[in-house]
Amino acid sequence: xxxxxxxxxxxxxxxxxxxxxxxxxxxxxAGVGLDPDAGPTTVRxxxxxxxxxxxxxxxxxxxxxxxxxxxxxxINTVALDGAGFTVHAATGDTVQVGDPMVDWDxxxxxxxxxxxxxxxxxxxxxxxxxxxxxxxxxEGRVAGGEPLFRx
Numbered sequence: 001x002x003x004x005x006x007x008x009x010x011x012x013x014x015x016x017x018x019x020x021x022x023x024x025x026x027x028x029x030a031g032v033g034l035d036p037d038a039g040p041t042t043v044r045x046x047x048x049x050x051x052x053x054x055x056x057x058x059x060x061x062x063x064x065x066x067x068x069x070x071x072x073x074x075i076n077t078v079a080l081d082g083a084g085f086t087v088h089a090a091t092g093d094t095v096q097v098g099d100p101m102v103d104w105d106x107x108x109x110x111x112x113x114x115x116x117x118x119x120x121x122x123x124x125x126x127x128x129x130x131x132x133x134x135x136x137x138x139e140g141r142v143a144g145g146e147p148l149f150r151x
Contacts, residue, residue, distance in 0.1 A: 001151070002047055002063055003047075004151055005044075005144075005145050005146065005148055006142040006143065006144055006145060007122070007124060008041045008043045008144045009144045010034035010035050011035045012138050012139055012140060012142060012148070013033035015031060015123075017033060018033040018121055028070065028123070028128075029070070029127045029129045030130060031070075031129075031134065032124055032148060033122065033124070034121065034122040034124060034148075035121055038106055040103065040104075042088075042101075042103050042144075043102045044145065045089075045096065045101055046124060046148065047063050048063065050093070051092060053070075054101075056085035056102065057077040057080065057082070058071065058073060059102065060127065069125070069126055069127070070124070070127055072125075073102060074120050074121065076117060077118060079116050080109075084104055084105065085102050086104070087102050088101055089102075107120075133151055134149045135150050136149055
């Protein structure tokens with residue numbers, strides 16, 4: 001069992017409350033959303049492992065068991081083409097829990113980009129996992145680095 005930590009401070013939202021049908025419908029996997037605190041934030045690795053994808057707005061870390069955890073900074077933020085994100089890790093890097101991954105400020109996100117609504121909600125998802133694959137889900141507000149759920 002691996003503990004997945006909150007990559008940033010915020011309020012935990014059930015998956016179905018993420019304002020994106022793909023995440024809300026668990027099509028990506030099981031997890032939660034975080035409504036992030038406003039202000040400059042360093043998003044940190046929620047698990048130790050290898051970075052298998054690193055984009056300005058999202059990253060995936062595969063743990064020792066090969067299971068990937070996706071952290072997606074906001075909804076539809078791919079439309080920002082990296083603006084507002086400072087990336088600290090690259091695909092192929094090995095990271096420890098708590099290592100800096102991306103700096104951003106959710107309060108500076110535009111309401112829309114390219115005609116698409118932008119949301120600051122951060123999905124934290126175990127890729128391709130069914131709902132029963134996670135347990136001990138946190139509720140309410142969490143600080144960055146606090147337990148979010150177990151997988």
